[in-house]
Amino acid sequence: MNVIIIEDEKPAARRLSRLLSELNVEVSTMLHSVEESITWFEANDHPDLIFLDIQLSDGLSFEIFDHVDVQSSIIFTTAYDEYALQAFKLNSIDYLLKPIDDEELESAVKKFKALKPTSQKLSLDFDDIKKLLVNPIEREYKKRFTTRVGQHLKIINADEVECFYSENKGTYAATSDGRNYLLDTTLENLESELEPKIFFRVSRKYYININHIQDIISYTNSRLKIKLNRYIDQEIIVSRERVRDFKLWLE
Known part of the structure; x- marks a missing residue:
């Protein structure tokens, strides 16, 4: 481009x-x-x-x-x-x-x-075709993640994660115990791995877990501010373009 x-x-x-x-x-x-x-x-x-x-x-x-x-x-x-x-x-x-x-x-x-029109030919290999044929209801989403803490590998269960966020080119999981863990992935990769009924990408920087939302507050320019149970490092704002889909997701 x-x-x-x-x-x-x-x-x-x-x-x-x-x-x-x-x-x-x-x-x-x-x-x-x-x-x-x-x-x-x-x-x-x-x-x-x-x-x-x-x-x-x-x-x-x-x-x-x-x-x-x-x-x-x-x-x-x-x-x-x-x-x-x-x-x-x-x-x-x-x-x-x-x-x-x-x-x-x-x-x-x-x-x-x-x-933008594209002249690229659609090319799918067998694995791609299998993914397209999988019923979303039957699909298995990622249940746990691993991260290195010193010389140890720590297992983080997805349901313990209040939000995933990006910062300084790193991707982090903020957990319900108030800790932040650096993950070897990106928010873009997480998009296909997280259960969409549980996690929603409210902005370019944040995925949040519906089970850890403490409050939803009206914010400037028709946006919304999210308060989670433990994560308080930065404000989490639902971008204006995602507010409608976010409200539908909540229901």
Whole structure:
């Protein structure tokens, strides 16, 4: 996937690039003005996706489209909501207000990937086919995990885990005894291993166990805050995009 950023504030462009890198999306080019962008588009193949600020140092980025027939999908990134209608007349996927929230950014990238046509041939081996044929009701989910504590291996039962979370590129299990254990896995891998009736991914950072929820509190921007029985290291916020599914999961 070829991705570029058009943003006149270089610190903002670097931050956005870093957030995208955490989502495994690498930025190939950064542009900083209308004039520079027009010149670049005239000389290069158009990317799959553009992250586009609206107010650039030499004018509105809409001026780019007056000179170049841009074929790319666009995610607008701006501090102003007054241009939303004009933005959506273009080939836009989403409209993100600054400062960009990492959860909203992840949702926008997923939306682009879902809409993007693919020419890749679907190839399944026998094990993949068996997984697809397994009835979800009959499927066995992971009941325990192991972690190294000093020279020892500790067994952690899944029902003892209040939440799984990621921090500093590590994945941890926070247990009902108030301990945090580093695991040799990722939250993405856990997605297929955890019982979906028990565990729910409330954000890019947290999976929570329904049996350890102490309280659910209304939070800003239509989000929810979760309090668990023992885990208090950081606030657990249900991202706005997941609130509806979270409420359905609770029922």
